[in-house]
Amino acid sequence: MEPPRRLALELPGCALAHFAVGGPDPGLRPEPRAAALLGPGGRGYLLCAGLAPGGGCAARVRAARLLQRLLLGLRRGPLRGCQLRPLLCYGPGGGADGVQRGFLLLDPGHGPDTRRALCALLGEAPGGPRLGEFVGDARRQVWQRLWEPRGGEGWRQVGPCERVVSVPEPALHPVLPDLPSSAVFPHRRAARAVLEACVPFIPEAQAVLDLVDQCPEQVQKGKFPVIVIEGLDATGKTTVTQSVSDSLKAALLKSPPACISQWRKIFDDEPTIIRRAFYSLGNYIVASEIAKESTKSPVIVDRYWHSTATYAIATEVTGGLQHLPPAHHSIYQWPRDLLKPDLVLLLTVSPEERMRRIQGRGMERTREETELEANSIFRQKVEMSYQRMENPGCLLVDASPSREEVLQMVLSIIQNNCN
Structure with a gap:
């Protein structure tokens, strides 16, 4: 089984918190800092510029420009009141091909149209970027569900929800x-x-x-x-x-x-x-x-x-x-x-x-x-x-x-x- 992807989130005060998505052990105690992935309304969103392994220099440039376009849209559009925090998605083994840059979006009011506005910003082209959504449950655990476009037919949830667990900080910064x-x-x-x-x-x-x-x-x-x-x-x-x-x-x-x-x-x-x-x-x-x-x-x-x-x-x-x-x-x-x-x-x-x-x-x-x-x-x-x-x-x-x-x-x- 492929090891779960990891997230490095910059917290206030320049601290870094590291999490894994799809932690294998359901008996692990939830990490209190995982709540940092959630906004005041109990929900957060991950926007990440995907980069296929071995995609080469042109793929890196495309991913970087896509992320910049998303950032400009977040700052100028209906979501400009949301909080943005830098976030990295990386593989547990490291390596240049495994790093994806992105943002965690926190909507203070958790308005009902937040996800709809994000989907509109991302577009509906098949094979385009996915949207990660973090939600909490009554046991203070945090879960991620993924959404992807259906090519002009809106967005749908992909796969099951995966639990978010804390992981040790790597010896060196993942970037x-x-x-x-x-x-x-x-x-x-x-x-x-x-x-x-x-x-x-x-x-x-x-x-x-x-x-x-x-x-x-x-x-x-x-x-x-x-x-x-x-x-x-x-x-x-x-x-x-x-x-x-x-x-x-x-x-x-x-x-x-x-x-x-x-x-x-x-x-x-x-x-x-x-x-x-x-x-x-x-x-x-x-x-x-x-x-x-x-x-x-x-x-x-x-x-x-x-x-x-x-x-x-x-x-x-x-x-x-x-x-x-x-x-x-x-x-x-x-x-x-x-x-x-x-x-x-x-x-x-x-x-x-x-x-x-x-x-x-x-x-x-x-x-x-x-x-x-x-x-x-x-x-x-x-x-x-x-x-x-x-x-x-x-x-x-x-x-x-x-x-x-x-x-x-x-x-x-x-x-x-x-x-």
Whole structure:
């Protein structure tokens, strides 16, 4: 018999609760936290983007876009008053093919039309996504029933109700095996496959691929040092990179590079897998520019692979700091086919100082920069991921003092670490 699927639900306070659907032992005591799957009305709904095992990159892209479409519909339509919580569905053995992303929808009023509205949002195409419904009974047990479309004839319940039971938390977050295929691409080929799958509905994807194809797959750094400066928004990164570049008479490069920045807004509005592939390929274009410029002068790079990876990890790994990949995990390793810098500096300031600077800037911010302001746990996850990066790691620089002091500190570190 196939082992039951498992659910990882993010609870308030960034805790994770793990459940199995179809627990085999009817004598198990119900887990009190299973009630988190139910709304105040005693009912909850699971919306998950299905992904068939071995479906490949195109299937991943389709599932991600379907989930995003559902999320937009939930936020704008008649169900916008419902609560949404991130949820993962995964197999007990792990593996990238087994992870499905979704949401738990809780209807505070448990209106009679909730399921009908969800079915209308999902559509009635045969073979489309199923709808999971959680209900409780008098013995405080939670059950899941599945609904599927009948092809223009409404929806019907599929199979028997299955009991939901608590299961132990896995040693590592269940999304980790999936990250190299969906967010933290370990090489250029993996990111390229994603944008190839996007060409039919994102014309700009082909333009990005054409620019990537103009870059040699293997590039070598020149004789001059390459220094990357990373940091959260409002840590003084732009000012420092420009000042260091002027002081060292160095070339100043940015990631994403100017040649694709015109399409940044388009890809920022896409699901994680597409957005991360865009930024990942931007790093390979920058690498080609680094190789060229480092033969003539030192090179300063405003963000590079570390920022691409850290934001992806912090976004995709639900829960709190304790759920991040442990130190020395392979996800923190630099891609083997990406030109490596000589030095990476991470600018840091206190949360209070960073907020003060943000409020004084009045600049348009990306979705992730806005999340940094609103969610302190997300910010801490980004910072922790930065600090766990390896080969190369990041040297921390306190960017709180004056511009002149920070500049001198950075120049001193460069002098001591680079010939």
